[in-house]
Amino acid sequence: MKRFTVAVGLICAGLVILAGLVSLVWTPFDPAQIGEQRYAPLGWPHLLGTDHLGMDTASRLMVGAQTTIFVGIIAVALAALIGVPFGIFVGMGHRITGEIVARASDILYALPALLLAILLAAARGASVTTATIAIGIATIPVFQRMARAATLTVMSQDYILAACVSGTPKWLIALRHVLPNIAPLLGVQAAASFSMAILAEAGLSYLGLSAPPTTPTWGRMLRDANLYAAPAQAVIPGVAIALAVLGFNLIGDGVRDYLDPRLREVR
Amino acid sequence: MRSALARRLIVFFGTVLAASVVIFFIIQALPGDVALTTLGMGASPEAVEALRERWGLDRPLIVRYFEWLLGLFHGDLGTSYLTGETVWSQIGPRLAVTGWLVGLSMPLSALVALPLGLVAAMLRRRLSGVLVNALSHIGLAIPVFVVGTVLTIIFAVKLGWLPANGYVPIGESVGEWARRLILPVTTIVIVQGCFLARYVRAGFIDVLTEDYYRTARAVGWRRWRGLWRHGLRNMSTSLVTVLGLQLAALLVGAILVEQVFVLRGLGSLLIQAVKAQDLMIVQGVSMLLVFAVLTVNFLVDLAYLAIDPRLRKAVPR
Numbered sequence: 415m416k417r418f419t420v421a422v423g424l425i426c427a428g429l430v431i432l433a434g435l436v437s438l439v440w441t442p443f444d445p446a447q448i449g450e451q452r453y454a455p456l457g458w459p460h461l462l463g464t465d466h467l468g469m470d471t472a473s474r475l476m477v478g479a480q481t482t483i484f485v486g487i488i489a490v491a492l493a494a495l496i497g498v499p500f501g502i503f504v505g506m507g508h509r510i511t512g513e514i515v516a517r518a519s520d521i522l523y524a525l526p527a528l529l530l531a532i533l534l535a536a537a538r539g540a541s542v543t544t545a546t547i548a549i550g551i552a553t554i555p556v557f558q559r560m561a562r563a564a565t566l567t568v569m570s571q572d573y574i575l576a577a578c579v580s581g582t583p584k585w586l587i588a589l590r591h592v593l594p595n596i597a598p599l600l601g602v603q604a605a606a607s608f609s610m611a612i613l614a615e616a617g618l619s620y621l622g623l624s625a626p627p628t629t630p631t632w633g634r635m636l637r638d639a640n641l642y643a644a645p646a647q648a649v650i651p652g653v654a655i656a657l658a659v660l661g662f663n664l665i666g667d668g669v670r671d672y673l674d675p676r677l678r679e680v681r
Numbered sequence: 682m683r684s685a686l687a688r689r690l691i692v693f694f695g696t697v698l699a700a701s702v703v704i705f706f707i708i709q710a711l712p713g714d715v716a717l718t719t720l721g722m723g724a725s726p727e728a729v730e731a732l733r734e735r736w737g738l739d740r741p742l743i744v745r746y747f748e749w750l751l752g753l754f755h756g757d758l759g760t761s762y763l764t765g766e767t768v769w770s771q772i773g774p775r776l777a778v779t780g781w782l783v784g785l786s787m788p789l790s791a792l793v794a795l796p797l798g799l800v801a802a803m804l805r806r807r808l809s810g811v812l813v814n815a816l817s818h819i820g821l822a823i824p825v826f827v828v829g830t831v832l833t834i835i836f837a838v839k840l841g842w843l844p845a846n847g848y849v850p851i852g853e854s855v856g857e858w859a860r861r862l863i864l865p866v867t868t869i870v871i872v873q874g875c876f877l878a879r880y881v882r883a884g885f886i887d888v889l890t891e892d893y894y895r896t897a898r899a900v901g902w903r904r905w906r907g908l909w910r911h912g913l914r915n916m917s918t919s920l921v922t923v924l925g926l927q928l929a930a931l932l933v934g935a936i937l938v939e940q941v942f943v944l945r946g947l948g949s950l951l952i953q954a955v956k957a958q959d960l961m962i963v964q965g966v967s968m969l970l971v972f973a974v975l976t977v978n979f980l981v982d983l984a985y986l987a988i989d990p991r992l993r994k995a996v997p998r
Binding site for chain 1: 704707708934955
């Protein structure tokens, strides 16, 4: 059963990544080509039909995968690169800094990605960059807390004590003992955060707060669809978003269950 | 109890203050000149300067921040540079829309999720339990605006049972008001309910392994009674946490739902203001939303104290 769900996850996520990669070199049609036939039904030559400007939906869907993956990777990397060191630092026992980081983390928690993106878009204009930064910053506390909790567990182990006694400097302990031991957990968190980032990006592009109108994104395709003339044009990008999110969620869940024997027992 | 309360109050006000700094400086400290934007690129430097002076933009940032903060203490969120109207006058008519949306969907989500999660936990080894689990997994992956769009296509476009969008105040027509809120509220309940149901299920499954549950079973209690009477209270702290987080997320997440159903609530005001570059409105509404989110978190903290007596002693973390 678990194997099956992970396989489903891998297939969904793989499809999305594949679509994005292939679109770099080939799409069935030019995704920016305005065609004669608007709202073409699903079929041939337009596999997924055409939108309100006669542009090929399948091609735009593939190109849209690029933005989704790009935003996901950069946002998660940003969050992990800032959140993890802070988490480890705090977890290795600095009381006062710990309190400060915890409070800063609380403040960030109160500013959800959506609101942060709105603020940045108001100040600097909406773009993929502001959307990515907003999602990344909003995800920092997630990694920080996760890394801190994991570090606390690792720090109570005997091999850390041994390292301390033998005079290993703290930063080396963090790098050599703590980081490798919490890495699997961070990996799971990255998968989960990746799917959250995809959700957030879709929401932002739906609101018109991400890529400019010329760039095809799944959220904007959904927004622009005419529900009366061609409802399929709204459903298709919606399904794409859901598949991508589901895929990474299932992968994250599967790996977590594998890592945590307690969960395996109960379920 | 009192010192625990005092500590939480201090943290609450500190966080609100810090959030106001973040919001103000993101909006005001970045390059870009509101006066120039308003008058257009062709405006004469004198005119721009005059406008800056009139709006007080020529004064140092710090001064402007403290003025705004002082206003906040009086409940004044600021005045729009563009229209000259106060932020509250813009918010006023929209508060009810978002209020009803959030106020109706939250309790309904909990009402749906509790029994669903309980059933899923009790039947976890059977197909129906697995089904509920799979369903909630899929529900988690579908963004709220996709759910809303699909519901609109089915019930408004294809079947024509309900209006696709718009809002009618409850004072005008109760029936019409309800008809227009059915789809938006259902959308939120589906998305939130899926999330909550998963959570409730996991919580009840944890209860199944507890000693008190085994004892209850041993003295002859039925399964659901053991779960309901003992399990619910024990998992209620974590349940309150999740409900609080969900409510906080919904306050901001309602923006998307309002866009789908063209409801003129707080969220749509915010989006409109971003597109019109009306910075004071963005600043004021964001502050209000963050304040609401933080208040919810604070109340959740208080709820812990009420539910779990062990937390009432102030223990420094």
